[in-house]
Amino acid sequence: MKDCLFCKIVKGEIPSERVYEDDDILAFKDIAPAAHVHILIIPKLHIDGADALSHDEPKHAEIAGNLIMTAGKLAHELGLKDGWRIVTNVLTHGGQTVRHLHFHLLGGEQLGDFGSKLLF
Numbered sequence: 001m002k003d004c005l006f007c008k009i010v011k012g013e014i015p016s017e018r019v020y021e022d023d024d025i026l027a028f029k030d031i032a033p034a035a036h037v038h039i040l041i042i043p044k045l046h047i048d049g050a051d052a053l054s055h056d057e058p059k060h061a062e063i064a065g066n067l068i069m070t071a072g073k074l075a076h077e078l079g080l081k082d083g084w085r086i087v088t089n090v091l092t093h094g095g096q097t098v099r100h101l102h103f104h105l106l107g108g109e110q111l112g113d114f115g116s117k118l119l120f
Contacts (some may be wrong), residue, residue, distance in 0.1 A: 006100035010044045019078075024063060025070050027105075036108030037078055041070050041086075047101040050090045063101075071105045080107035 008014045010026055019039055020027035030038040043063045047053065053060045068086065075084040084107030089095035 004046055004100050005098050006040075006042050006102065007046050010042070020070060020074055025066055027070060027074060030104070034104070035106040035111060037080060037084070037106065039074060039078075039105040040102050041067050041074070041105060042100060042102040043067065048099050049096055049101050050088050052101070067101075067103050071103055074105055075107060078107070083107065083111070085111055 005014065009016045009028065016028035018026065018028045020041075024044055025041065026044055027039050027041045030040050043066075045059070045063065047060065047063070050064075053064055055061075071084075071086045084105060087104045087106065088102065089097070089104075
């Protein structure tokens with residue numbers, strides 16, 4: 001996508017502090033960290049968000065799985081042995097500010113009790 005911030009980061013048009021990269025995935029430090037460790041993990045292929053993942057696109061399942069597997073790999077490599085969290089925000093009311101699928105890997109400190117605020 002032409003004006004997508006994360007697509008520009010993938011292309012190297014905008015600098016980032018990259019911590020992982022392979023053929024399909026890029027991970028880099030968030031410029032406004034919400035935790036001691038805050039890494040953004042994105043597919044290089046532009047997908048608008050989790051809401052845009054489609055069963056009709058075989059590559060989408062592979063990408064979604066690779067994003068989660070990369071989060072685990074990075075958590076291990078970064079020494080987040082006491083725990084970590086991955087989050088994806090979806091659409092405006094879900095807090096998504098960049099319309100490109102991405103996961104936040106958060107850790108390195110005691111994180112707030114997010115789960116107790118959810119209604120079951």
